[in-house]
Amino acid sequence: xxxxxxxxxxxxxxxxxxxxxxxxxxxxxxxxxxxxxxxxxxxxxxxxxxxxxxxxxxxxxxxxxxxxxxxxxxxxxxxxxxxxxxxxxxxxxxxxxxxxxxxxxxxxxxxxxxxxxxxxxxxxxxxxxxxxxxxxxxxxxxxxxxxxxxxxxxxxxxxxxx
Amino acid sequence: xxxxxxxxxxxxxxxxxxxxxxxxxxxxxxxxxxxxxxxxxxxxxxxxxxxxxxxxxxxxxxxxxxxxxxxxxxxxxxxxxxxxxxxxxxxxxxxxxxxxxxxxxxxxxxxxxxxxxxxxxxxxxxxxxxxxxxxxxxxxxxxxxxxxxxxxxxxxxxxxxx
DNA sequence: GGAATATAATTGACACGTCAATCATTTCCG
DNA sequence: CGGAAATGATTGACGTGTCAATTATATTCC
Numbered sequence: 001x002x003x004x005x006x007x008x009x010x011x012x013x014x015x016x017x018x019x020x021x022x023x024x025x026x027x028x029x030x031x032x033x034x035x036x037x038x039x040x041x042x043x044x045x046x047x048x049x050x051x052x053x054x055x056x057x058x059x060x061x062x063x064x065x066x067x068x069x070x071x072x073x074x075x076x077x078x079x080x081x082x083x084x085x086x087x088x089x090x091x092x093x094x095x096x097x098x099x100x101x102x103x104x105x106x107x108x109x110x111x112x113x114x115x116x117x118x119x120x121x122x123x124x125x126x127x128x129x130x131x132x133x134x135x136x137x138x139x140x141x142x143x144x145x146x147x148x149x150x151x152x153x154x155x156x157x158x159x160x161x162x
Numbered sequence: 163x164x165x166x167x168x169x170x171x172x173x174x175x176x177x178x179x180x181x182x183x184x185x186x187x188x189x190x191x192x193x194x195x196x197x198x199x200x201x202x203x204x205x206x207x208x209x210x211x212x213x214x215x216x217x218x219x220x221x222x223x224x225x226x227x228x229x230x231x232x233x234x235x236x237x238x239x240x241x242x243x244x245x246x247x248x249x250x251x252x253x254x255x256x257x258x259x260x261x262x263x264x265x266x267x268x269x270x271x272x273x274x275x276x277x278x279x280x281x282x283x284x285x286x287x288x289x290x291x292x293x294x295x296x297x298x299x300x301x302x303x304x305x306x307x308x309x310x311x312x313x314x315x316x317x318x319x320x321x322x323x324x
Numbered sequence: 325g326g327a328a329t330a331t332a333a334t335t336g337a338c339a340c341g342t343c344a345a346t347c348a349t350t351t352c353c354g
Numbered sequence: 355c356g357g358a359a360a361t362g363a364t365t366g367a368c369g370t371g372t373c374a375a376t377t378a379t380a381t382t383c384c
Contacts, residue, residue, distance in 0.1 A: 009284045014292050017304040021291075023233075024307040025187040027314055032184075045370075064332065071185075076371060078334055083369070099378040100332045122171045129183075130176050132313025133306070140302045142179040144295070145186040151294025153191055209342075226362065238341060240364055245339075262349040262362045 030126060035124040040117035045080055046089065047121065048072075050106065050114035053090065059106035062095055066104055089113060197286040201241055202279035207242055208251065208294060209283065210234075212268065212276035215252065221268035228266055251275060 010018060033044045042050070048070045053059050061069070067077045081104055084090045089110035095101030130138060172180060188231050190226060195206045204212070209233045223231070229239045243266055246252045253273035257263030268276075 008288070009281075010288045010292050014300060015284075015287065017300060017307070018287050018291055020188070020307040021303045022191055024311045024314070026191070027186070028310055029184055029188070033316060043369080073372075074333065075335085075373080079370075082334085090306065091165070095332090098332080098380080100377095102333060115328090119171075122177070125177065125180050126170070126172045127317060128311070130172050130190065132310050132317070134309075137302075137306055137309060138176060138179060140299075141183045141306055144299055144303055145179070145182040147296075147299060148190055148291070148294050149182070149186045149277070150291065152193060155289060155294070162207050205339080224362090235342075236363065237343080237365085241340075244364085257362090260350080260362080262347095264363060 011084055032121075032124050035128075036117060036121050039120040039124075040113065042117050043115055046084060047114070047117060049077075049080065049084060049087065049104070050110055050117075053104060053106040054111065054114055059111065060093070060103050063102045063104060084110070193290055194283075194286050197290075198279060198283050200217060201282040201286075204275055204279050209276070209279060211239075211242065211246060211266070212251065212279075215268040216273065216276055221273065222255070222265050225264045234260060246272070257276060264314055280290060 003156065029044075036047060037043055051068065051070045052066055053061055056066075056069075063077060063081070067074050068075075072080075081090060081092065085092055088107055091105045091107050093103045093105055095103050133141065198204055198206060208306060211228065214228055214231045215223055218228075218231075222286070225239060226236065229236050233240075234242075243252060243254065247254055249270055253267045253269050255265045255267055257265050295303065
């Protein structure tokens with residue numbers, strides 16, 4: 001209680017910045033996602049999955065590897081693959097050599113959708129993110145992200161981590 | 163094609179920064195939300211609603227005003243109030259003077275939950291956001307947010323806005 | 325070999341968000 | 355007045371995310 005670091009709470013100004021920061025990044029994410037969806041019919045989740053499969057050997061990946069690649073929980077991926085399967089963007093196959101495994105396989109339709117999406121998506125990132133900042137600010141964004149990420153990883157992000 | 167501004171697409175480095183930035187802010191948001199939930203049983207949505215009601219005259223607000231205050235769509239608020247009502251955090255009443263209106267009223271239980279939540283929530287914001295950055299970086303975060311927000315508002319965030 | 329355990333993936337229940345109806349009341353105006 | 359349009363709010367359908375089981379196969383080790 002003695003050793004409590006400077007202000008237990010954020011100052012008014014810090015709080016204002018926090019709210020602004022989190023709301024703005026949220027709006028940015030939503031705007032990019034909306035553009036992607038309207039221009040290609042893909043959600044950002046779809047895009048991540050298709051990107052990973054496109055870059056994978058033979059357009060196929062074991063479910064758990066795919067989850068690790070894009071940083072998703074297993075059950076989230078499972079639900080999402082179910083929806084993508086229903087839409088014909090991917091196909092599920094049994095994993096040869098390990099019968100409990102499953103592989104997600106890129107379909108022609110999935111590959112086509114991904115290719116239709118990529119150019120407009122990159123353009124949206126440039127227009128809404130890069131073009132809104134000076135080069136110095138883009139650099140600052142990178143440093144900010146790195147600092148926050150390091151801090152999160154060390155200081156424990158989760159709820160149960162302390 | 164001649165007049166195309168500097169790189170139609172983000173550079174490799176810009177793209178790396180974009181991904182890092184968006185993933186990190188997402189992880190930060192998730193971490194703060196998880197802390198809030200585990201420490202108080204409230205979601206960030208609950209918190210926003212309770213904050214607005216707490217600050218309102220008599221702990222009550224007309225539904226549409228509440229939506230405007232916290233920047234939500236009406237239907238989103240309606241769904242959320244339904245869930246909060248079921249949990250006893252707020253109560254719905256008819257709006258005197260305009261029978262199509264509805265008011266959300268803070269219950270004792272809602273007020274108590276909010277008060278239990280606020281200190282740990284502010285602490286989490288300090289620990290996970292403010293403490294992860296130098297004072298200069300906090301300032302940079304504010305400027306970044308302002309720049310991105312301005313750009314989003316002018317350059318059209320939505321999908322249909324061009 | 326065969327039970328205990330670990331691993332891979334799916335499932336179900338539920339919270340949350342968006343969009344497009346829908347319903348009720350009020351307001352506008354001829 | 356009375357019907358058309360505007361306004362306030364809710365609802366339903368569906369995509370998405372999390373958590374806690376559950377199912378199925380592999381591995382381990384006695």
